Amino acid sequence: MSITTCRAAALVLAATLPCLTLAEPAHAAAGPAQAVRVHGRSVGIPVRGGTATVDTATLRVTARTAAGGTVELSAPAVTAPGAPGAVTATADGARWTYPGTGLEVTARAEKGRLLVTVRSTGTADRTLKWPVTGTGSTTSALQLPRGEGLSIPAGDTFWNGPGAGLAGSSIAMESGLTMPLWGWSAGRSGVSYLVPTDIGTALDVTSEKGTLRATAAHTFSRGEGTTDYTVAFSLTDGSPVAPALDYRAWLKEHGQLGSLKGKMEAVPANKKLLGAFHAYTWGRARTADGVRELRALGVDRMWLGYDADDQPMTPDAVKAAKDTGYLAGPYDSFANGQDPQKSDAPTSVWPDKVYPDFCVQRADGSPEPGFHDRGCYLSTEAFEKAEPTRHYLADRTRKMTANGADSYFLDVDAAGELYRDHSAAHPQTKARDRANRLARMKRLADGDKLALGSESAGAWANEALSYDHGSGTPVHDGLWAAQRDKEKWGGYAPAKAPGIFFKPAELPADVAKAMYDPAYRVPLFETALHDSLVNAERWELSYDKLPQQKTTRALLAMLYNTPLNFVIGGDSLEKRGSELAALQKYFSPLHRAAGTEPMTDFRTLTGDRSVQRTAFGDGTLTVTANFGTKAYEGLPGGCVDAKLKDDKKPRRLCPATVNVNS
Numbered sequence: 001m002s003i004t005t006c007r008a009a010a011l012v013l014a015a016t017l018p019c020l021t022l023a024e025p026a027h028a029a030a031g032p033a034q035a036v037r038v039h040g041r042s043v044g045i046p047v048r049g050g051t052a053t054v055d056t057a058t059l060r061v062t063a064r065t066a067a068g069g070t071v072e073l074s075a076p077a078v079t080a081p082g083a084p085g086a087v088t089a090t091a092d093g094a095r096w097t098y099p100g101t102g103l104e105v106t107a108r109a110e111k112g113r114l115l116v117t118v119r120s121t122g123t124a125d126r127t128l129k130w131p132v133t134g135t136g137s138t139t140s141a142l143q144l145p146r147g148e149g150l151s152i153p154a155g156d157t158f159w160n161g162p163g164a165g166l167a168g169s170s171i172a173m174e175s176g177l178t179m180p181l182w183g184w185s186a187g188r189s190g191v192s193y194l195v196p197t198d199i200g201t202a203l204d205v206t207s208e209k210g211t212l213r214a215t216a217a218h219t220f221s222r223g224e225g226t227t228d229y230t231v232a233f234s235l236t237d238g239s240p241v242a243p244a245l246d247y248r249a250w251l252k253e254h255g256q257l258g259s260l261k262g263k264m265e266a267v268p269a270n271k272k273l274l275g276a277f278h279a280y281t282w283g284r285a286r287t288a289d290g291v292r293e294l295r296a297l298g299v300d301r302m303w304l305g306y307d308a309d310d311q312p313m314t315p316d317a318v319k320a321a322k323d324t325g326y327l328a329g330p331y332d333s334f335a336n337g338q339d340p341q342k343s344d345a346p347t348s349v350w351p352d353k354v355y356p357d358f359c360v361q362r363a364d365g366s367p368e369p370g371f372h373d374r375g376c377y378l379s380t381e382a383f384e385k386a387e388p389t390r391h392y393l394a395d396r397t398r399k400m401t402a403n404g405a406d407s408y409f410l411d412v413d414a415a416g417e418l419y420r421d422h423s424a425a426h427p428q429t430k431a432r433d434r435a436n437r438l439a440r441m442k443r444l445a446d447g448d449k450l451a452l453g454s455e456s457a458g459a460w461a462n463e464a465l466s467y468d469h470g471s472g473t474p475v476h477d478g479l480w481a482a483q484r485d486k487e488k489w490g491g492y493a494p495a496k497a498p499g500i501f502f503k504p505a506e507l508p509a510d511v512a513k514a515m516y517d518p519a520y521r522v523p524l525f526e527t528a529l530h531d532s533l534v535n536a537e538r539w540e541l542s543y544d545k546l547p548q549q550k551t552t553r554a555l556l557a558m559l560y561n562t563p564l565n566f567v568i569g570g571d572s573l574e575k576r577g578s579e580l581a582a583l584q585k586y587f588s589p590l591h592r593a594a595g596t597e598p599m600t601d602f603r604t605l606t607g608d609r610s611v612q613r614t615a616f617g618d619g620t621l622t623v624t625a626n627f628g629t630k631a632y633e634g635l636p637g638g639c640v641d642a643k644l645k646d647d648k649k650p651r652r653l654c655p656a657t658v659n660v661n662s
Contacts, residue, residue: 036094036109038087043094048112049235056084056096056105059130061114063235065189073114073191073233074131078215081105081118081128101126111253113194113246114233120220121227127219129204131193131231133184134213142205142212143183143243146176147456147474147515148535148560149524151185151240152212159520160207163510165477167207170217173198174430175416178471178525179459182214183236183243190236192243194250199418199430200226224420225429241602244527247459248598251528258463258532261596269406269451270466272327273534274595275588276301277580278469280331280539282569283496286313288320293573295324297581301588302326303451303467303563305409305539308333308347308400318404327451329407330400334383334393334440338375348375354392358382361423368419379421380436381428393440397448407451408444409539413437414454414461414468438464456538459529467534471525472562473541478511483540497570501540504547516549518556518627519609523602526560530599530616535562542567543583544576551638552627554583554655558640559614559625561594563587579658586653590642594621606632619645 037044041056050065058076065071082100093108093115102122108115120126134142140154152159152166160167173180173195180198184191193216195201201218218229232250236242251257264270279302284290286306294302304321306313308331313321321328331347337355338348348370350358359367359376367376387393401408414437418430428436441464445452454461456470482505483489490499507515514520525535543553543564557564564587566580573580597617605611610628615621622643629637641650 036089036092038089038094041084041087043087043107045093045107045109045114047109047114047233047235052114052233052235054094054107054114054116056087061116061131061233065235069189071189071191071235072135074133075135076132078129078132079127081130103128110232111249112234115230116233117228117230118218119228122220123222125219125221125223127217128229129215129217131233132213132215133182133191133193134211135208140184140186141240142214143185143240143522143524144177144203144205144214145179145181145244145524146171147178147470148472148526148556149178149241149244149522150474150520151183151522152520154212155210156212157210158510158513160210160212164514165510166205166514167212169205171203171205173201173203173216174418174434174458177203177458178456179244179247179528181243181247183240184214185236185238185240185242188238190238190242192232192234192236192246194232194234194243194247195230196232196250197226197228197230199434200224201229223429225431239602240522241524241527244524248528251459251462256460256463258465258529259596260466260531260533263445263466263533264596266446267449267451267466269327269449272301272325273303273451273467274301275584275592276303276327277563277566277584277587278303278305278467278536279566279568279580280305280307280501280542281313282307282498282501282567285568285573286311286317288314288316290568290573291317291320291324291326294568294577295326297573297577299581299584300325301584303407304328304568305331305407307331308345310346312400313403313405315403318406322404322406327407329405329409329450331409331411332396332400333411334380334396335377335412336370336375337378338370344374350378350392352390354378354382358386358426359423360419360421363422365422377419379419379423379426379428380433380440381421382423382426384436384439385426387440393443397444397450401448401450405450407453408448409453409455409469410441410444411455413441414457414465415470416456416458416460434460437461441465457533457535459525462529462532465533467536469536469539469565472535472537472560474515474521475538476511476514478508479515482507482511494570497572501542501545501567502570502572503545505545506548507546512549516552516556518552518612518625521556523560523599523614526562526599526614527602530561531596534595535560536565539565541565543580544572551655554653555625555627555638555640558587558590558642558653559612559623561591561599561614561616561621561623563591582658583653583655586642586651590621590623590644590651593644597621610637611635621645624650 061073082098421428453467457468490503594616601615625640639654643650
């Protein structure tokens with residue numbers, strides 16, 4: 001199988017650029033004639049596509065490409081590592097130290113990449129700001145896995161300004177990005193940066209003279225367990241999805257790439273994810289009659305979730321859903337604990353003294369406040385220690401699925417905000433917290449045979465999850481401010497159709513541009529993980545919530561072969577059920593055919609990026625979306641054409657023309 005990517009990197013190139021075919025595995029070893037060269041303080045290491053050179057005095061990294069060009073992989077480190085000691089050549093690289101700062105470095109070739117590991121041997125915490133990327137021309141572009149993914153022209157006025165909320169930000173790689181990577185491209189060349197040691201690493205984005213720059217900052221800490229820092233550099237062809245291809249190859253090489261097909265074999269309920277839209281239900285929609293009403297509209301596949309309140313789906317309703325071919329399951333959270341006498345959420349009530357004994361403790365001994373300062377965050381280590389004898393999590397799951405539910409949505413666990421616990425009774429590092437979360441998610445999926453989902457899943461959870469709600473959304477911080485305005489956004493009333501989910505709202509212009517302008521969107525997450533799990537937008541951003549973005553969101557979903565999210569309740573089916581049904585009818589055969597296939601191509605067909613194309617599998621599905629207003633080769637603006645392998649002509653959808661009142 002080969003992966004074809006178009007060299008349309010900097011978002012300003014013509015649509016007629018040639019494409020490069022990369023055969024998997026994407027990284028071949030360097031040829032036998034090539035060797036590591038050490039010359040004074042300079043280390044030359046052969047990599048796929050050229051030779052990388054590390055200046056040990058500054059940690060500047062450059063590469064001479066096979067075509068004869070020069071690419072800067074990193075400018076000198078912002079924080080000087082100190083005077084380097086002598087360089088010692090190794091079989092596949094070199095090593096050296098910085099005696100004054102207690103740093104040890106190894107640089108070597110691995111699978112065609114330059115792999116640099118910095119280790120701190122000192123006792124004090126220390127931060128290294130490196131690599132430094134983006135010091136080149138304004139025609140370059142930054143690839144960032146915020147949600148599904150972005151490719152941003154380095155000189156773009158909007159992204160360099162305050163409205164985008166990017167310049168001047170520091171993004172924790174383990175929680176602020178869906179994958180531990182970023183990319184930089186200029187014309188037909190680029191660099192992929194993978195950081196397997198993402199915990200303790202932040203990506204700082206600044207604007208220097210109107211041009212974006214991205215600098216990684218790693219904090220070495222013995223207490224946090226972050227004394228090792230590794231960056232894998234790869235030369236690319238400049239495609240905006242090249243970093244995701246590189247990461248996919250890395251996951252495969254390290255046995256960390258999940259398979260949706262494999263998950264379907266292990267848990268049959270997962271098969272019902274193919275072709276399904278997702279919806280959270282309220283009121284009548286949680287009943288057996290509500291399920292049958294949805295099916296009567298022609299909806300053949302659906303994931304139905306419900307809040308953990310006092311009116312979950314009954315066994316009859318769950319049976320009706322399963323008989324219909326739908327998945328049904330509860331929302332739950334293992335993350336929050338509150339005083340049982342005062343708790344405002346059933347999921348925050350635990351037996352015995354889980355609250356407050358399991359609270360994560362800060363360094364000063366105070367509990368880590370829970371979401372919106374309610375109660376506390378509960379320690380995953382405390383649960384793991386107690387689970388073999390007390391079964392708190394197993395008992396919770398058994399209770400939540402007693403109605404026959406075959407799916408489970410576990411909030412927060414895969415979202416990536418990790419905690420160090422200073423409690424003497426259950427201490428944990430962030431790495432341990434992540435390992436605990438992964439272990440309990442795998443128990444839910446593999447042990448309890450549930451179709452498991454979580455919020456805004458980090459790629460590290462791809463082996464455990466079958467779906468997620470959130471990694472499809474490149475969130476701007478302004479979204480949270482918009483949601484706090486209950487008058488415009490809606491609150492938690494009425495009970496059967498809360499305004500926060502059902503009331504149409506308008507995003508501020510800057511927020512809408514940063515999140516949904518297709519000129520900046522690229523499918524990084526799908527390129528890496530499309531055949532591993534089903535990715536959707538955030539659960540509270542239903543398709544009907546943002547009327548101004550409906551057409552764009554529908555086109556993106558079809559282009560990326562990912563489901564739309566809805567909420568159903570009150571009179572929503574009477575008002576918009578036919579629209580949901582029409583969209584799902586179009587999506588279902590496409591996703592059934594390609595949902596377990598990798599995304600094998602992404603390209604832009606016009607200079608303004610208004611027309612984009614994807615492909616899945618070996619010709620299984622090709623999708624072309626026109627986000628513009630002018631027709632492109634017969635495809636009207638605001639429409640999408642999809643063609644399965646055996647189709648004689650494309651299947652067309654124009655979302656804005658779907659009759660929502662019929």
